[in-house]
Amino acid sequence: MDAPSPQPPAAVVRHGPLVRITHWLNAVFLAGMIGSGLQIYTAYAHFGYHGETFNVPNPIDGSRMAVPHAIKLGGWLAGGLRWHFTLAWPFVLTGLAYVLFLLFSGEWRALLFRPSDVPGAWQMTRYYLRLRKDHPPQGKHNPLQKSAYTFAIVLAVLSILSGFAIAKPVQLGFLTDLFGGYEWARYWHMVAVWTFTAFIIAHVVMVFVADPGSFRAIITGRYRGKFVERPRA
Amino acid sequence: MSRIIHRREFLRITAPVIPLGLAACGWDGGKRLQPLFDKVIDANNRAGERLLAIRHAEVNPLQLEHGQMPAYFISEGMPLLKDPAAWRLEVGGLVRKPTQFTPEMLAALPHLNYSITHHCVEGWSVVKRWGGVPFTMIGALVEPKPEAKYVQFDSFDSDYMNGWDIESAMHPQTILADSFEGKPITPAHGAPLRLYSPIKLGYKLTKYLTRVTFTDKKPGGYWEDRGYPWFGGL
Numbered sequence: 001m002d003a004p005s006p007q008p009p010a011a012v013v014r015h016g017p018l019v020r021i022t023h024w025l026n027a028v029f030l031a032g033m034i035g036s037g038l039q040i041y042t043a044y045a046h047f048g049y050h051g052e053t054f055n056v057p058n059p060i061d062g063s064r065m066a067v068p069h070a071i072k073l074g075g076w077l078a079g080g081l082r083w084h085f086t087l088a089w090p091f092v093l094t095g096l097a098y099v100l101f102l103l104f105s106g107e108w109r110a111l112l113f114r115p116s117d118v119p120g121a122w123q124m125t126r127y128y129l130r131l132r133k134d135h136p137p138q139g140k141h142n143p144l145q146k147s148a149y150t151f152a153i154v155l156a157v158l159s160i161l162s163g164f165a166i167a168k169p170v171q172l173g174f175l176t177d178l179f180g181g182y183e184w185a186r187y188w189h190m191v192a193v194w195t196f197t198a199f200i201i202a203h204v205v206m207v208f209v210a211d212p213g214s215f216r217a218i219i220t221g222r223y224r225g226k227f228v229e230r231p232r233a
Numbered sequence: 234m235s236r237i238i239h240r241r242e243f244l245r246i247t248a249p250v251i252p253l254g255l256a257a258c259g260w261d262g263g264k265r266l267q268p269l270f271d272k273v274i275d276a277n278n279r280a281g282e283r284l285l286a287i288r289h290a291e292v293n294p295l296q297l298e299h300g301q302m303p304a305y306f307i308s309e310g311m312p313l314l315k316d317p318a319a320w321r322l323e324v325g326g327l328v329r330k331p332t333q334f335t336p337e338m339l340a341a342l343p344h345l346n347y348s349i350t351h352h353c354v355e356g357w358s359v360v361k362r363w364g365g366v367p368f369t370m371i372g373a374l375v376e377p378k379p380e381a382k383y384v385q386f387d388s389f390d391s392d393y394m395n396g397w398d399i400e401s402a403m404h405p406q407t408i409l410a411d412s413f414e415g416k417p418i419t420p421a422h423g424a425p426l427r428l429y430s431p432i433k434l435g436y437k438l439t440k441y442l443t444r445v446t447f448t449d450k451k452p453g454g455y456w457e458d459r460g461y462p463w464f465g466g467l
Binding site: 041043052069070073075078089168170173183186 | 258259260261262267273274288289290291299300301350352353355357358359432456460461466467
């Protein structure tokens with residue numbers, strides 16, 4: 001006789017409304033920022049001073065064709081700029097609301113990657129490399145997730161700061177200088193966004209491969225997946 | 234059982250993403266969003282104006298140059314004067330002393346020279362040397378009236394023109410440039426006279442100047458009327 005299928009665990013409240021709303025709003029705003037950013041980029045699809053080579057890796061160096069039309073938002077440079085400068089403000093404000101929420105609610109404790117998380121992150125890596133068979137026990141987020149979610153916030157801040165450094169190289173010249181000058185700031189802006197894109201792809205893949213229940217949780221707020229939360233010791 | 238849930242979950246994710254994919258493809262937002270974009274850019278402009286008074290662009294003290302400055306004009310051919318000796322710069326509008334400047338009058342005025350970073354809206358920059366009459370000097374000579382809030386710069390390059398806020402025009406680093414890279418400016422770069430300032434993007438720097446008008450009505454501009462930010466500040 002087959003073993004009876006296990007009862008699904010009781011739903012746990014995992015994500016409050018502010019987390020869920022800011023998550024989905026910024027998912028949309030970020031898509032718009034990246035689409036319009038690529039439109040802007042293809043107006044001069046190179047890095048460095050005009051006419052000079054800039055020896056940095058750039059897989060999309062080239063002409064207007066360097067980026068497919070399908071993923072660009074705006075139609076032309078002015079169109080891209082208008083989208084980019086309009087979406088930038090809601091993107092920044094939504095991100096700020098999320099970060100302030102994390103700080104004031106204490107929720108940062110479930111998310112912030114700290115030095116004490118390094119051994120746990122290594123164990124999670126060993127599990128994904130199939131060097132260990134059992135999934136290490138975890139709380140709401142395992143240390144590897146914490147590293148990713150903490151890094152995502154750092155990347156967002158770098159993307160925003162480098163963006164302002166490009167937009168206002170005279171008024172915010174001190175900021176542009178921090179990035180190494182205008183041409184470097186423009187490159188770091190691209191690097192930050194590429195890295196952010198890699199994070200998003202990894203994030204979406206992991207949701208489906210590792211814990212599909214987390215997808216429902218970030219919409220409804222209630223988690224019924226396979227990682228039962230253990231109270232922190 | 235769990236596999237079916239996975240597939241449903243997958244469809245639930247891809248469904249909302251598909252419209253985002255359709256929404257790109259170079260969509261400019263459509264007619265309804267343009268006024269919103271204008272309002273936001275306007276607000277950004279005003280924030281920029283408030284910061285303007287504080288900042289000068291950093292001058293390159295070693296007079297180094299970087300990059301190549303392309304020629305730019307909108308006419309079919311490079312705008313060339315048939316009779317360069319007959320060229321005059323008309324400065325008028327809401328001023329007490331409208332003046333017609335000859336090349337000799339301009340050459341005799343004190344000049345400001347600097348090596349500075351130039352930014353194109355396309356995203357590239359170059360470092361080049363410019364020399365010319367500070368616009369504040371022109372202002373001192375023609376005496377704009379208090380009602381004048383804007384300055385319009387007209388060009389003989391087809392219908393290219395730009396409208397500026399008077400504060401940016403009167404910024405100490407804004408010049409009417411007649412030299413480039415230490416030599417008299419050539420037609421490729423806006424000869425005989427062009428606007429130069431390191432606090433605004435290149436599309437605001439009118440080349441092939443013929444007329445300057447102080448006004449109380451906000452002028453448009455060639456690229457500004459086509460959707461580029463009117464203030465165009467750095």
